[in-house]
Amino acid sequence: MxxxxxxxxxxxxxxxxxxxHWKLLVGPVLALLVVLAGFGALVLFTESLAWRTPVLAAGGILGFVLLLWLVLTPLLRWRTTxxxxxxxxxxxxxxxxxxxxxxxxxxxxxxxxxxxxxxxxxxxxxxxxxxxxxxxxxxxxxxxxxxxxxxxxxxxxxxxxxxxxxxxx
CATH class of the missing domain: 2.30.29.30 (Pleckstrin-homology domain (PH domain)/Phosphotyrosine-binding domain (PTB))
Incomplete structure (x- = not known):
């Protein structure tokens, strides 16, 4: 049940x-878009760098932590209220x-x-x-x-x- x-x-x-109210989800959706856009920009701007892989790995880890903190946590808080x-x-x-x-x-x-x-x-x-x-x-x-x-x-x-x-x- x-x-x-x-x-x-x-x-x-x-x-x-x-x-x-759904208005509480506007911030997490905007955070999701900013994190994804930031990672996309990181992919584009590091294309010619020799040390691209470690930069992308660090950016991916940071993006994942930001997604957990700024997107998933508020979404779960909204859903469980x-x-x-x-x-x-x-x-x-x-x-x-x-x-x-x-x-x-x-x-x-x-x-x-x-x-x-x-x-x-x-x-x-x-x-x-x-x-x-x-x-x-x-x-x-x-x-x-x-x-x-x-x-x-x-x-x-x-x-x-x-x-x-x-x-x-």
Whole structure:
């Protein structure tokens, strides 16, 4: 079973299952293009050098390390971050090797707010702010279609009938 299905209790249904907004992947894609272009330029500019092989090997190792650090790590972090709303609770889970998570029963949520800057409004994302019985409000950044998620979550907290929200597992 995949997350969150392996975490569901009796009668619990997933209403929303989202990863962070795709805008978080723009940087890794640009890094991929820059690393590939840099290695391509290295291949072109070292064509006439006698010591081309060691330079290309060093460039390949550096490119590989950069790809792991700037591309693969953020991609895995994005893929392993889950924002889930069920008919009983809100669950946030993140982490590749070390997982951390927050589970908030819907009955403990006092208010649900959202915040959207200009870029967020253009891209359809935003920050969801949950006030619960804890001391500080919890902020969840880069939630896709934050207004729809806020409305659905508020309705679930109030016990209103709900429709399932399209999932993007």
């Amino acid at each position: 995949a997350y969150p299905d392996d975490q569901l209790g009796e009668g619990e249904q997933v209403l929303v299952h989202r990863h962070p 889950h924002f889930v709303v069920t008919n009983h609770r809100l669950m946030i889970r993140e982490g590749v090797f070390t997982r951390s998570g927050v589970h908030i029963p819907l009955g403990r949520i006092n208010s649900v707010r959202s915040s959207r800057g200009l870029l967020d409004r253009l891209l359809g994302s935003g920050t969801l702010i949950i006030e619960s019985a804890s001391d500080e409000p919890l902020e969840f950044d880069d939630i896709p279609e934050v207004n729809r998620v806020q409305s659905l979550l508020y309705g679930a907290v109030e016990g209103e009938p709900h429709d399932h929200y399209p999932e993007d597992r």
